[in-house]
Amino acid sequence: MNLKRGKTLRLGVIGTGWPGQQHARVMSAIPAAQLYACADVNEERRQLFEATYGPEKSFTDYRELLADPEVAAVMICLPNFLHFPASLAALEAGKHVFCEKPPTLNAAEMKVLHEEASKRELIYYFGRQFRFTPGMRAAKELIATGRLGRIYHAQATWVRSRGIPAGVGGWFTQKERSGGGALIDIGVHALDSAWYLMGTPQPVSVSAQVYRNFEHLVPAGLFDVEDAAYGFIRFEGGAVVSLETAWAGNLPDDIPQGQYFGRELNNSTVYGTKGTIRLKPLTLFEDQNGALTTIPIDLPDEADSFELQLRNFLDAITGSAPPINNGEQAVQLMEMLDAIYASSSLGREVPIA
Numbered sequence: 001m002n003l004k005r006g007k008t009l010r011l012g013v014i015g016t017g018w019p020g021q022q023h024a025r026v027m028s029a030i031p032a033a034q035l036y037a038c039a040d041v042n043e044e045r046r047q048l049f050e051a052t053y054g055p056e057k058s059f060t061d062y063r064e065l066l067a068d069p070e071v072a073a074v075m076i077c078l079p080n081f082l083h084f085p086a087s088l089a090a091l092e093a094g095k096h097v098f099c100e101k102p103p104t105l106n107a108a109e110m111k112v113l114h115e116e117a118s119k120r121e122l123i124y125y126f127g128r129q130f131r132f133t134p135g136m137r138a139a140k141e142l143i144a145t146g147r148l149g150r151i152y153h154a155q156a157t158w159v160r161s162r163g164i165p166a167g168v169g170g171w172f173t174q175k176e177r178s179g180g181g182a183l184i185d186i187g188v189h190a191l192d193s194a195w196y197l198m199g200t201p202q203p204v205s206v207s208a209q210v211y212r213n214f215e216h217l218v219p220a221g222l223f224d225v226e227d228a229a230y231g232f233i234r235f236e237g238g239a240v241v242s243l244e245t246a247w248a249g250n251l252p253d254d255i256p257q258g259q260y261f262g263r264e265l266n267n268s269t270v271y272g273t274k275g276t277i278r279l280k281p282l283t284l285f286e287d288q289n290g291a292l293t294t295i296p297i298d299l300p301d302e303a304d305s306f307e308l309q310l311r312n313f314l315d316a317i318t319g320s321a322p323p324i325n326n327g328e329q330a331v332q333l334m335e336m337l338d339a340i341y342a343s344s345s346l347g348r349e350v351p352i353a
């Protein structure tokens, strides 16, 4: 499909749960985007989505949506195990692909998608709205000025005391359908936030351990994934990330009570030779004439991160801006997750090729 600047792009949302609804919600604010179609096997969800967001067409089978020549791009919001087959089918049908996190179940799948998209000159884009929050954008800008000096360490954290998700049919805790637990679900967000702030350096090796300690918190059903992961990742140039993620844990009371998942901490701190930046609340800590000074940073605006992300996806399709959440980085992100699982099962540090 030949897409020129200024043309309205017809989009299809595949999977109408919470993320699918967020993408549909922000489409109405973007004149260049039209919510054209949706697909979901769950009749009730699909009907609610249709009634709320009013797509022109609605399908049970996403393959029918992909066969519609009017669809320029799809937003894939399916359970993790369907990310690869649905993204590949969409690329093969000539559609640009936006796929929710995690990009795929592993790096091998993601490499296939990246190659397929490149070969067909289509955009592959992975869902990571947290790259577009006001705090993240302001932090990125400040880091770009060189204010932190040389970055040598980042702390990536997303931990909950009681926050094991289920999803429709309980797929989040079933390895075959999720690819993993806390790491691939929320750890991927935490790791990507820190990695993005550091400037996405090339990962070199990983030492990590994952655990399943809290299956008794989930009433019934299969639970064969980790509920916590701890990792140490080395990058080219010598910087490291310490990653800590958990769906469940007996967290101490200095971690604040969240709205849904008990005590919860979701933050990134990036350390440099001249200064350190913490994402939430956005604060710079720097040496000013020998005194370590705390500098709160105002957020630039309250723009919606889902909307900015979608705008960047559309700009990438029309060629007006490079894709921020690009396929190459999706491959590297999946390589880091693969290496964390491999290191844990081998009980030693593993290289990333």
Ligand SMILES: NC(=O)c1ccc[n+]([C@@H]2O[C@H](COP(=O)([O-])OP(=O)(O)OC[C@H]3O[C@@H](n4cnc5c(N)ncnc54)[C@H](O)[C@@H]3O)[C@@H](O)[C@H]2O)c1
Pocket: 014, 015, 016, 017, 018, 019, 020, 039, 040, 041, 042, 045, 060, 061, 062, 077, 078, 079, 080, 082, 100, 101, 102, 127, 128, 129, 166, 167, 168, 169, 185
């Ligand atoms: N970006 C974010 O912050 C964020 C937040 C939540 C979830 N997610 C991601 O979004 C994806 C979906 O998560 P969720 O919480 O909405 O899960 P969910 O189980 O609530 O929803 C998945 C939807 O996909 C539909 N579906 C399943 N198989 C289908 C098929 N073959 N064809 C069509 N529809 C099908 C289900 O009926 C359901 O409506 C996951 O990959 C998750 O990691 C991202």
